[in-house]
Amino acid sequence: MFEFLFKGLIRDKSRSLLPVIVVSLGVSLSVFFVGYIEGMMGDMVDQNARFGTGHMKVMTREYVKNIAQKPLDLSILDAGDVIDDLKQKYPEVDWVKRFNFGGILDVPDENGQTKTQGIAGGMAFDMTSNNSDLKRLNIADNIVEGRMPKGPFEMLLGQGLAKRMNVKIGDQITYFGSTMDGSMSFQNFTYVGAVQFGLSVMDDKTFLIDIKDAEQILDMEDAVQEIYGYLPNDIYDDQEIEEIKNSYNQSFANDEDEYAPQMLALRDQNGLSTMLDMVNTMSSAFTFFFIIAMSIVLWNTGLLGGLRRYTEFGIRIAIGESKRDIYKSLLLESVIVGAVGSVFGTILGLILTFYLQEVGIDMSDTLGNSNVLFSNVIRAKVVPTQFWIGFFPGVMATFLGALLSGRGIFKRQTSELFNELGV
């Protein structure tokens, strides 16, 4: 009997091919959507992690309270000890020092008079040694003029800032600012290169120096403003980060010191938590909406197919099949169609996602700039979820469609099915 139904299903293209195509398309869209969201979220997480938040970040408690101001005077004082402790507790995590501070940059002319001047934000990380942060931030590949700093007191400028300051490679730039404890500080730097971040806020306002220079001009030799932590291979893992954060903060639970270290996870910063949760909710809402929409489409195709098939049902009833068995066979058919469509759709969706993961769609031509730190390439990411998620809309929608359209068999009087036979 199953063989008989299956033969019919295969031979009647409007019952098999058409719904399989509809399901495949719908499923591939849902599967791709998941990959796209993951990719987008991944990019967002990645960029934040690299420049602003780390996967997690350690500061003093007082600093955390005023985190928006990035107050230097509330920095961690015994940086070496704190980092050693972190490295011992979580050896798999890469712990790095970072500074973000403000100041005035002044470019003098040949007579030592100010030629140009501007307020800028400095960012410092370990640049000279061939370390992980250097690779992570990948500044070297985004230098549009000059080179990376090699010796002490060399400075990189954001592309826009360099233009505004009207500097040439080799020019002197004087930094004016204040040290950690508030005294006046100034230092001459050599301008060695310009960086394109691809984000105008950063291009127009940021200068980069090595961490040792920063420690010196801010008078923070064994202090650090923020310690960033990255999971192995920089792969973001919400749960693991949360665990590390909780265990670390727990270890200071009994410490009353307001300058004791405190760890924040990526999602605790920049409102990322809301963002990430929103994306997750959106993603589930989309999948749910998709099931409904596809059910309606398939219900309608099912309904049309059903009407056309009332002749067949009538004959089968006359020959001695019960309405219930016919209904069951319809549902079985729908599950087969749904499963086959889901398999094809999942494969298609994964291929699409994989393409966008490996190749991406480069938007930089449209946006007018190439070679930037902040990605202009739309990327997706293949995640395990994609292997099964499509079966929900795929099988559920076809099943629901058949469930609804097949009810007509019962609603109609048997003799009415026959009158439609033109008996």
Add this chain to the structure above:
Amino acid sequence: MSTQKNETNENHIDMNTNNIIEIQNVTKRFPVGETEFTALSNINLKIEKGEFTGLIGPSGSGKTTLLNLIGALDIPSEGEILISGKNVAVKSDAKSALLRNEHIGFIFQSYNLLPVYSIFENVEFPLLLQKKSKAERKEAVMQALEWVGLSDIANKKPSQISGGQAQRVAIARSIVKKPDIVLADEPTANLDSTNAYKIMDILKKLNEELGITFMFSSHDSKVIEYLRRVITLEDGKVKNDETK
């Protein structure tokens, strides 16, 4: 377990009863908008095993309605229909399906073959419902096709054969399970006279050789020639009942 047994008993037709079909005070009304339309009123008929009987009468006189009631495709508004002494009206969907599956064959005016299946598969279908083995099915299908003279086209599709051939396939399908009763609703209406006579010859032979009870509905004189008993319906009532 005992329910199971009852079911089988109930669907077993007692061949000792001579009246294979008994129609007792049957009235059938259809809802038409707010009111009702009486398609059959107070019909009383007895059909004996082995009869070759036809319901004749103008279009709309209630022939199809009565055949549907006998085949348990519909239930009477009043009265009872007994097949071998058992009331079919009270049967559930599943049980009336089983009754049809085991005891009743249908032939329609429009042959109603399933288009995606081959001739062989169309005839085989009732046996699949009976869960017969592959070997049994093959033998029975080929025999049925032989009765109607179509063993050579078993692998063709319904779209590849003529109307006369299609109706013969439908006959093979209706008799492949060796039913007790075949209900044939205007079986010749779509056929030319050569094919109509051919069909009636086949049906008569099946009636004589296999002892199948035939109940026709028709207003075709070619069919009426063959009938041994002619029941005339008019406006849902039996107007005349004549055995030749």
